[in-house]
Amino acid sequence: MKIGTIDLSPPFALAPMAGMTDTAFRRLVKRRGGCGLVVTEMVSSEGLVRGIDRTLEYAEFTEEERPVSIQIFGGDPEKMAAAAQIVEGMGADIVDVNMGCPVPKIAKHNAGCSLMREPAHAADVVRAMARAVRIPVTVKMRAGWDADAINAPELARRVEDAGAAAVAVHGRTAAQSYSGVSDWDLIAHVAAQVGIPVFGSGDCIEASQIVERMNGGPVSGVLVGRGALRNPWIFEQATDLAAGRQPRTITHEERARFLLEYIDLLVSERVNEAHGFRHLAPTIESAGAAPAPARGRERWVINKLRALNAWYTKGIDNGSHLRVSINSAESIPQVRALIEDFFLTRSPAH
Ligand SMILES: Cc1cc2nc3c(=O)[nH]c(=O)nc-3n(C[C@H](O)[C@H](O)[C@H](O)COP(=O)(O)O)c2cc1C
Incomplete structure (x- = not known):
């Protein structure tokens, strides 16, 4: 699969996880094989624009992690565009927008999943970023804000029109946080609505589930979060399974x-x-x-x-x-x- 001109092979990605997917962890996952893309922890656009050391550290990466997507959060189109330029200048392959974080500290600043409540504004953010950089701009969203506002299909269409090169959908609402299950039927619905690649996210704990999600639906790729924290070999095992090989047992x-x-x-x-x-x-x-x-x-x-x-x-x-x-x-x-x-x-x- 491709995002813009970036080749992802295989189409299995390490999901962004604040506090967890630091450069050391990402490198170790990459070395184990089978992971076609890594995404950083979410990084504040405000912090990037102000040049705050700690923020820059969250965004740092090494060559062996490529292709690398740096995920940024924020709600102001101009600042997000400026932050995207900084990320591009750092050499990232992709810049991703966080539209999924349900944490009030983030959401109250009109960032994270709050952006899903204002789809027109969310599209403005993506448009400003896509105009500002040459690297692909992608969006990671949830199903919607809550059960009464499931709008991932609509938002995906809007951000595609605004210039997004791919979207990832975690099929829970912000209100659900991590309860219940990720709605892969909804993710499939999103994939059917847009022409850009769609990553599905949620609840792939076993390597076999990654392969089933790829084979069983129209998604272009699968993002794996907690499953990779439990088992960093999950990508290697999924690659083996997808190729019809028996996955190795990890000693x-x-x-x-x-x-x-x-x-x-x-x-x-x-x-x-x-x-x-x-x-x-x-x-x-x-x-x-x-x-x-x-x-x-x-x-x-x-x-x-x-x-x-x-x-x-x-x-x-x-x-x-x-x-x-x-x-x-x-x-x-x-x-x-x-x-x-x-x-x-x-x-x-x-
Ligand atoms: C500890 C933790 C931190 C996370 N941080 C982020 C984040 O910074 N940005 C983001 O878009 N999603 C974040 N997520 C959501 C994951 O990327 C993923 O969509 C979600 O965990 C569902 O996938 P999983 O069941 O494979 O873990 C985080 C999840 C966890 C468990």
């Missing part, structure tokens, strides 16, 4: 290595200096003030591990043991030892 050693490599990348992270960024972790801790002490950086890494493990341990027998023990760990060596002990020295029964 305990591989599962351990993923987490250990994640720690290594977070600890030693140097952001893309070609873009003029500085060292990642200290600025995240200190938010632009004096560099954070090593202790603060260690805490940041441990917190990232805790956040990932809330999902990663769900697909593993006795995973709660690892989750609980890491939640009370105080140092990186301790976290490493817990991971090694859990996966490598216990019986394979867990």
Whole structure:
């Protein structure tokens, strides 16, 4: 599948997830294969335009992640257009607009899923962006604001007219947040309404579900969020299944290595200096003030591990043991030892 001139092969993408799909995680997913596109965490258009360090860090990426889509949020067409230009200048392959975030902090600023309540304005945002950049502009939306306002098909048509190169639909309303199930019939309906590619999103936890969604409907691609946090090999497995091959079983050693490599990348992270960024972790801790002490950086890494493990341990027998023990760990060596002990020295029964 193609978005503009960008080839996505295979058409399975890592969904944007705030706090989770940082550059380290995205790289590790890419290295495991089968993932045709990665999307960053959502990035504030306001922060980009103002050049706020922390915002720029959320948008940073490495060459090995390509093709990369940077997702931005905001409600002001001019600022979104300016932010899209910044994203283009950073070398992103695609700029995506967040029209799905239900969190009040975002939605009250006329951004995220609030844009779905004003389809004409949402289209203005996309139009301004599409005029401002050469890279494809895409939109990620929900089914609608609530059950009485399911308007993804209408909004998809409007943003297509305004210049969007593709849309992704998470088939829940903002009011549902993550309850209920994603409505893939609605997603299929959207795909039937527009000429641009449509990604479906929601509830693909097993590799087989990705393949079923691709084969069973008119979507051009599938976005995988929580399923990839549980199982970063899900794309590789889906690719195998789609090709008629039996997917590989992931070993305990591989599962351990993923987490250990994640720690290594977070600890030693140097952001893309070609873009003029500085060292990642200290600025995240200190938010632009004096560099954070090593202790603060260690805490940041441990917190990232805790956040990932809330999902990663769900697909593993006795995973709660690892989750609980890491939640009370105080140092990186301790976290490493817990991971090694859990996966490598216990019986394979867990
Ligand atoms: C922790 C978390 C953070 C998310 N952050 C974003 C975000 O920044 N932007 C966005 O468009 N969607 C975000 N989403 C929604 C996902 O991209 C996806 O559409 C949703 O989780 C449904 O897909 P899934 O069932 O495969 O997880 C987030 C979801 C989760 C679980």
